[in-house]
Amino acid sequence: MKRYGEFNALNGASFQTGEDARVVALLGPSGGGKSTLLRVLGGLLVPEEGSVLVNGVALPKDPEGALEALRQNGFVFQGYNLFPHLTALQNVTLPLMVVHGQSEQAAQQRGQELLTRLGLFDHLHKRPAELSGGQQQRAAIARALAPKPRLLLLDEPTSALDPVMTGEVLDVIRELAQEGQQIVLATHEISFARQVADWVVFLANGTVQESSTSVKFFYDPMSSLAKEYLTALTKYR
Amino acid sequence: MPNSLTRRLIWTFVLIAGASLLLYATFASVHYPWNWSNAWSYRFQFLWGWGTTLAISLGASIVSILVGFGLMVGRRSPTTPLRLFCHGTVELLRGSPLLVQLLLGYYILANRLNINDPILVGMILLGFFEGAYLAEIFRGAVESIGASQREAAKAVGFNKVQMYRHVIIPQAIRRALPGTTGQLVSLIKDSSLLSVIGIEELVQKVRIMNSSSYTALEGYLPLAAAYLIVTLPLSWYASRLERRFAFET
Ligand SMILES: Nc1ncnc2c1ncn2[C@@H]1O[C@H](COP(=O)(O)OP(=O)(O)O)[C@@H](O)[C@H]1O
Ligand SMILES: [Mg+2]
Numbered sequence: 001m002k003r004y005g006e007f008n009a010l011n012g013a014s015f016q017t018g019e020d021a022r023v024v025a026l027l028g029p030s031g032g033g034k035s036t037l038l039r040v041l042g043g044l045l046v047p048e049e050g051s052v053l054v055n056g057v058a059l060p061k062d063p064e065g066a067l068e069a070l071r072q073n074g075f076v077f078q079g080y081n082l083f084p085h086l087t088a089l090q091n092v093t094l095p096l097m098v099v100h101g102q103s104e105q106a107a108q109q110r111g112q113e114l115l116t117r118l119g120l121f122d123h124l125h126k127r128p129a130e131l132s133g134g135q136q137q138r139a140a141i142a143r144a145l146a147p148k149p150r151l152l153l154l155d156e157p158t159s160a161l162d163p164v165m166t167g168e169v170l171d172v173i174r175e176l177a178q179e180g181q182q183i184v185l186a187t188h189e190i191s192f193a194r195q196v197a198d199w200v201v202f203l204a205n206g207t208v209q210e211s212s213t214s215v216k217f218f219y220d221p222m223s224s225l226a227k228e229y230l231t232a233l234t235k236y237r
Numbered sequence: 238m239p240n241s242l243t244r245r246l247i248w249t250f251v252l253i254a255g256a257s258l259l260l261y262a263t264f265a266s267v268h269y270p271w272n273w274s275n276a277w278s279y280r281f282q283f284l285w286g287w288g289t290t291l292a293i294s295l296g297a298s299i300v301s302i303l304v305g306f307g308l309m310v311g312r313r314s315p316t317t318p319l320r321l322f323c324h325g326t327v328e329l330l331r332g333s334p335l336l337v338q339l340l341l342g343y344y345i346l347a348n349r350l351n352i353n354d355p356i357l358v359g360m361i362l363l364g365f366f367e368g369a370y371l372a373e374i375f376r377g378a379v380e381s382i383g384a385s386q387r388e389a390a391k392a393v394g395f396n397k398v399q400m401y402r403h404v405i406i407p408q409a410i411r412r413a414l415p416g417t418t419g420q421l422v423s424l425i426k427d428s429s430l431l432s433v434i435g436i437e438e439l440v441q442k443v444r445i446m447n448s449s450s451y452t453a454l455e456g457y458l459p460l461a462a463a464y465l466i467v468t469l470p471l472s473w474y475a476s477r478l479e480r481r482f483a484f485e486t
Contacts, residue, residue, distance in 0.1 A: 044392055071394035081389035085407050085482075094403060099394035143393065 010036050010047070015211035021199035023177045025214065026186040028203035029229060034186040035155050037203060041184055042153040043070035071099060074144030078156040080136040082128040088115060088139040089124040092146045100147045107146075114142040118172055134165030141172055145181075152176065153184045190233045194218050202226045269454060276455035279446040286442030287463050293360055293438060294425045294467075300364025301424060302417075305371025312376055323372075330369035335430055338362055343434040359431040367424040371417060378413035379405060411482035418475035422468045439463060 010033050017024055026034045039045040041052055043059055043066050052059040059069050082091050092111035096102045102110070115124055118138040128136050137157055144152055154173065158166040170192050177183055177196050187193055193200065193214070200217035202210040202225070209223040221227050311323030330338070342362040343355065352358055382405050390400040432441035443456040 042392075044388070067394065067396060070391070075389075075392035077385070077389065077392075079385055081385050081392075083386070083389065083404055083408075085411070095393035095395070098399055098403060147394075 010040065010206045015201050015208045017199045017201075017211070021213075022180065023183045023185065023197045024199045024201060025193040025197035026184065026201050026203060027188075027190070027193060027226075027229070028209075032203040033206040034203055036206075037201075038153050038155050038184060038186050042073045042075055042151065044075065071147070072149060073151045073153055074147070074149035076137070076140050076144050076152070076154040076157050078159050080128070080133070080140045080160075082136055082140055082143070084128050087125045087127055088120055088131065088135075088142075091128075091139060092143045095143065096146050110146055111142070114146055115139065118142050119168070132165065133161050134168045137161065137165070137169050138172060141169070145176070151182050151184060155186045156188065157185075158187070158189060188233065190230065202229070204229075264454075271455065272450075272452050273455055275450040276446065276452050276459070279442075279450065279456075282442050282446060283439070283459065283463075286437060286439035289356075289437065290425070290428055290439040290463075291467065293356060293363070293431060293436070294421075294428050296360035297363040297367065297424055297428065298421055300361055301367040301371055301420075304365050304368025305375055308368060308372035309375040309379065312372065313379070327369045327372050330366055331373075335363070335366050335427055336433060338366055339430060339434050355431075355434050355436050359428075359434055359436050363424065363428060363431065367420055367427070370420050370423075374413050374416035374420065375409070377416075378409040381412055382408050411479070414475060414479050414482065418471060422471060425468055425471075426464060 026038060028034055036045065040047050043052075046061050046066055051061075060066055082088075083094070086094060089108070089111050092114060093104070093107035096107035096110060097104060112121075112124060115121065115138075118141060120135060120138055120142070123131055123135055123139075128139070131139065137160075141154075141157070157173070158169050161169060166189070170189065173183070173185065174192075174196055185193070185197070197214045200210070200212060200214050201208055202217065202221070202223070204225045210217060210221060210226050212222075217226070218230070221230060308323045308327055311319050312327065314320045314323070339359070339362050343358050347353070347358040386404055386408070387400065390404040395403065428438060429440035431438055432444075437445070439460060443460045447453055447456045
């Protein structure tokens with residue numbers, strides 16, 4: 001359970017993924033608790049009750065332990081949240097040096113390699129304000145990937161982007177998934193989720209309504225809320 | 238626009254010339270009996286006063302930035318007594334006249350502590366007074382860095398100290414810069430009040446000169462110029478810095 005003050009944002013959000021689930025999609029209507037659950041799973045928020053088990057081990061709840069656990073994950077947000085006073089490259093290298101103790105040289109090399117791979121070779125030394133939304137989001141993905149996270153958590157990474165930029169970013173995420181990166185993705189991009197996700201967790205009103213393999217969820221959703229949601233989203237696609 | 242700099246220079250020149258002319262016409266119409274030779278003989282006193290003003294302002298600026306930073310941190314502390322203490326200190330320093338603070342601080346407090354160096358005491362008292370204003374400017378800047386930046390800092394694994402060091406303070410500095418410079422200009426001008434604790438800074442030197450040589454404007458006009466020589470470049474430098482830090486468009 002996760003509360004914001006008096007408000008229970010998550011209540012009864014229990015689920016367990018299949019052993020082999022690598023890419024988990026969090027689906028559900030806005031306000032359903034996707035962002036909150038994603039932050040709890042990644043260790044960015046600590047739940048008031050209940051626990052998160054990773055390979056059978058609970059995430060620590062003390063601030064020190066939570067920070068250590070969190071450092072093994074990478075986060076990408078809807079609003080990119082790059083550091084505006086740093087260049088794209090510095091956004092990637094700073095956490096590598098400060099948090100992960102890498103030398104400047106190693107961090108530079110890793111940063112350049114990743115950003116180049118994500119198509120930002122010409123923009124290494126630009127500040128976020130000089131980049132398009134899609135470029136900013138790819139830089140944010142590079143920042144999250146740089147320390148080789150165990151889990152990459154993405155919270156509606158394309159919701160602020162136009163269709164072309166959305167395509168750029170989704171391509172990157174699909175490639176990562178194919179390479180075996182473990183991913184948790186909150187999204188409204190249903191057809192993308194259907195292609196890429198192994199497992200789907202459907203959330204509404206702070207409760208997990210459904211948790212099943214992606215194939216099962218898309219062809220035979222159990223809950224009526226999930227059925228409604230899928231119909232609504234596929235109406236214009 | 239390639240000629241925008243030239244245009245600005247020309248306009249600056251025109252405006253300065255216009256203002257000078259207006260000033261000259263005003264003085265000409267009141268038939269003021271100028272006596273520059275008397276004033277000229279006080280030039281070394283004047284320079285000495287100017288130097289004192291600069292030295293005190295520099296020292297007090299450093300004190301004020303340290304005090305402002307400390308009070309800002311204190312006001313954001315989770316420890317209630319510390320937070321209340323710093324809040325109260327800010328309100329008292331900002332809410333009461335500098336004159337009273339100088340008199341009480343020097344003749345009562347410093348006297349009690351057996352510190353008799355008026356320059357040192359003056360620097361510290363002035364630094365505390367302006368530091369209270371800076372604390373509020375700094376606090377506004379730090380609090381204007383939004384929750385999403387804090388969350389991003391946490392998400393990349395920064396602890397509290399690293400978050401302030403690498404994310405919040407670098408961005409807050411830029412936002413605090415205009416207000417801080419304005420406050421330092423005020424500090425330079427407020428230093429003229431230090432004559433009440435016996436410091437012969439620039440304004441006091443001019444007063445001495447005026448009363449002994451029966452002049453007035455011959456002292457006050459150079460006085461204004463002497464302040465502007467310092468404050469104008471400070472403002473100019475600040476706007477340059479501001480542009481350098483302007484990463485958000
Ligand atoms: N920081 C917060 N403070 C208070 N309420 C919040 C906060 N963040 C989210 N909520 C509430 O929690 C619920 C779930 O939000 P969220 O996890 O953002 O849902 P989703 O990402 O699915 O849209 C919403 O009702 C939202 O209003
Ligand atoms: Mg959300």
